Amino acid sequence: MSAVEIFNALPAERLEEDLLACLAAPAWATGVTAGRPYPDRPALLAAAGAAADALSWEDVLRGLSAHPRIGERAAGQSREASWSRAEQSAAASSSDEQTGRALVEANRKYEERFGHVFLIFASGRGQAEILAAAHERLGNDDATERAVVTGELRKIALLRLERVLDAL
Numbered sequence: 001m002s003a004v005e006i007f008n009a010l011p012a013e014r015l016e017e018d019l020l021a022c023l024a025a026p027a028w029a030t031g032v033t034a035g036r037p038y039p040d041r042p043a044l045l046a047a048a049g050a051a052a053d054a055l056s057w058e059d060v061l062r063g064l065s066a067h068p069r070i071g072e073r074a075a076g077q078s079r080e081a082s083w084s085r086a087e088q089s090a091a092a093s094s095s096d097e098q099t100g101r102a103l104v105e106a107n108r109k110y111e112e113r114f115g116h117v118f119l120i121f122a123s124g125r126g127q128a129e130i131l132a133a134a135h136e137r138l139g140n141d142d143a144t145e146r147a148v149v150t151g152e153l154r155k156i157a158l159l160r161l162e163r164v165l166d167a168l
């Protein structure tokens with residue numbers, strides 16, 4: 001049985017729990033669950049991506065609430081915390097004290113400017129690259145930044161969904 005066939009057969013409650021670990025927005029988890037059965041992995045990932053793109057800003061903010069600040073270690077033993085630590089590991093390992101302080105300051109400015117954490121798909125990115133992106137995004141207007149944040153949240157959710165599928 002393929003991972004997608006197992007995904008399609010999971011009880012809705014269990015599946016939504018797995019999906020909420022990918023993206024803490026109930027509307028997304030419900031939408032992806034309701035779209036079953038999926039014929040294959042690409043169809044599932046496309047539907048999950050479309051569901052993320054369709055989230056309201058309030059749902060995006062719910063999703064952001066599960067993400068720590070870049071450079072901060074996610075607390076707890078949940079899958080989300082473990083995934084977050086893994087996703088930020090390259091940035092943490094490439095850390096130098098000056099860049100780390102600059103990133104803390106950029107996070108602060110970003111939160112003051114936009115009212116929520118700075119979210120970026122951190123997998124494979126170093127701290128200097130993340131810092132440059134934070135500085136660039138501080139110049140965005142609200143509508144542009146909301147679109148960027150939604151896109152970053154989507155990328156993280158799809159990476160995590162791939163992990164769920166690989167574990168089935």
